[in-house]
Amino acid sequence: MENNWIVAKFGGSSVRDAQAMLRCCQIIENNPKIKVVVISATQNTTNQLETVSKTAQVGDGMGLELVVNEIINKHIYIARELFTSPAVLLELEVLCGELKALGALILKDRLCSPATMDELNSLGERMSSLLFADLLRLRIPKKIVQLLDARKIIKTNSDFQKAEPQIELIAKNCESQILPTINDETLFVTQGFIGSDSEDCTTTLGREGSDYSATLIGEGVSASLVQIWTDVTGIASCDPRLVDEVKFIKTISYDEATALASLGAKVLFPSTLLPTKRKNIPVFVGSSLYPDRGGTLITQEHDCAFSLKAISLLENKDGAFVSFVGTHIDKKNDLKNILLSYLGADCFQFTKVNIHSITFKIDQSKLEKSLAIKKAHLALSKFI
Ligand code: ADP
Numbered sequence: 431m432e433n434n435w436i437v438a439k440f441g442g443s444s445v446r447d448a449q450a451m452l453r454c455c456q457i458i459e460n461n462p463k464i465k466v467v468v469i470s471a472t473q474n475t476t477n478q479l480e481t482v483s484k485t486a487q488v489g490d491g492m493g494l495e496l497v498v499n500e501i502i503n504k505h506i507y508i509a510r511e512l513f514t515s516p517a518v519l520l521e522l523e524v525l526c527g528e529l530k531a532l533g534a535l536i537l538k539d540r541l542c543s544p545a546t547m548d549e550l551n552s553l554g555e556r557m558s559s560l561l562f563a564d565l566l567r568l569r570i571p572k573k574i575v576q577l578l579d580a581r582k583i584i585k586t587n588s589d590f591q592k593a594e595p596q597i598e599l600i601a602k603n604c605e606s607q608i609l610p611t612i613n614d615e616t617l618f619v620t621q622g623f624i625g626s627d628s629e630d631c632t633t634t635l636g637r638e639g640s641d642y643s644a645t646l647i648g649e650g651v652s653a654s655l656v657q658i659w660t661d662v663t664g665i666a667s668c669d670p671r672l673v674d675e676v677k678f679i680k681t682i683s684y685d686e687a688t689a690l691a692s693l694g695a696k697v698l699f700p701s702t703l704l705p706t707k708r709k710n711i712p713v714f715v716g717s718s719l720y721p722d723r724g725g726t727l728i729t730q731e732h733d734c735a736f737s738l739k740a741i742s743l744l745e746n747k748d749g750a751f752v753s754f755v756g757t758h759i760d761k762k763n764d765l766k767n768i769l770l771s772y773l774g775a776d777c778f779q780f781t782k783v784n785i786h787s788i789t790f791k792i793d794q795s796k797l798e799k800s801l802a803i804k805k806a807h808l809a810l811s812k813f814i
């Protein structure tokens with residue numbers, strides 16, 4: 431029999447405060463197929479945890495205290511607004527104590543190893559998931575809400591801060607810890623981003639890696655769908671923060687969406703679609719603010735002929751690059767010159783082409799990158 435289980439992941443902006451968490455709760459309540467919920471740290475908390483490490487390493491005790499208090503107060507404020515139960519408040523206090531102790535340790539040693547950074551970073555997801563699970567218990571009393579420690583499921587190698595998941599171990603853990611109790615009464619809540627190595631040391635999958643956690647668990651439980659709830663109504667023709675007139679994409683293939691993510695589109699962590707592609711599980715991307723507005727469905731279906739769907743901007747030490755993403759891009763005659771004629775060959779330099787993308791380097795001495803991306807989107811509009 432086909433499974434009909436959904437794994438739903440809620441990103442940092444979707445759980446930024448009590449109101450946002452309540453919206454996510456409503457999405458879960460409205461869809462009984464959601465069996466596993468993956469939670470990111472509340473918005474900006476992972477950045478703040480990095481500041482904890484930086485201030486402590488340079489011996490800035492005041493700065494450290496300030497940011498530690500900001501993190502603690504933010505979570506206590508959310509807990510108050512959500513009427514978090516006394517037992518969970520005590521658990522939150524323990525995590526706050528861990529945060530203070532780690533900060534103090536880094537301050538004392540003036541050193542934060544990658545392993546310590548992962549331990550520190552794990553606190554963001556552990557705090558948010560703790561509060562979110564309690565909220566679900568309160569709001570959906572007919573469900574048994576089980577808070578799972580993702581470190582017991584997502585086994586990885588010991589490459590701290592960018593750990594590689596161990597697929598077979600994850601499958602085994604899903605089989606023993608989730609599958610036996612997947613039923614209509616139980617709702618699992620776990621953390622995105624974090625895992626653990628063979629010594630049970632905390633690891634993380636890399637910044638923004640919660641999307642990947644969701645698809646790894648989706649693969650492990652053979653879900654019928656993975657939902658990525660974020661702050662945009664799906665994948666658009668360009669980052670809506672860079673261009674006003676974007677077009678949201680109804681369907682896109684795993685390979686195209688992976689190309690887009692790898693070439694700079696922040697909407698998905700680049701490895702997100704590997705597990706779902708292996709098991710042919712569709713992935714939905716939508717907005718937790720406007721869940722009824724639909725979103726993008728990512729599947730293995732792809733266009734048979736040439737198509738362009740979106741552009742992305744990537745910045746690294748070599749410069750700023752704009753990529754046009756689609757399918758059979760390398761088959762289209764003279765595409766490079768056609769695009770350059772729209773873009774202006776004086777400001778863009780062809781870099782590379784393959785089946786799913788064509789990339790140009792922006793000459794930032796002649797054209798600012800924000801204007802370059804607008805120009806590129808205009809060029810894309812001739813094809814979509
Ligand atoms: P979350 O906290 O939910 O993981 P992210 O900030 O990581 O959310 O990802 C969502 C953001 O991705 C959007 O707010 C948007 O600015 C950005 N983004 C970049 N490229 C695209 C794109 N092509 N389509 C939609 N959003 C994009």
Ligand code: ASP
Pocket residue numbers: 441442470471476477554622623636637638639640641
């Ligand atoms: N909280 C982590 C980060 O901000 C992981 C995630 O949100 O995907 O990088």
Ligand code: MG
Pocket residue numbers: 441638641696697698699
């Ligand atoms: Mg993200």
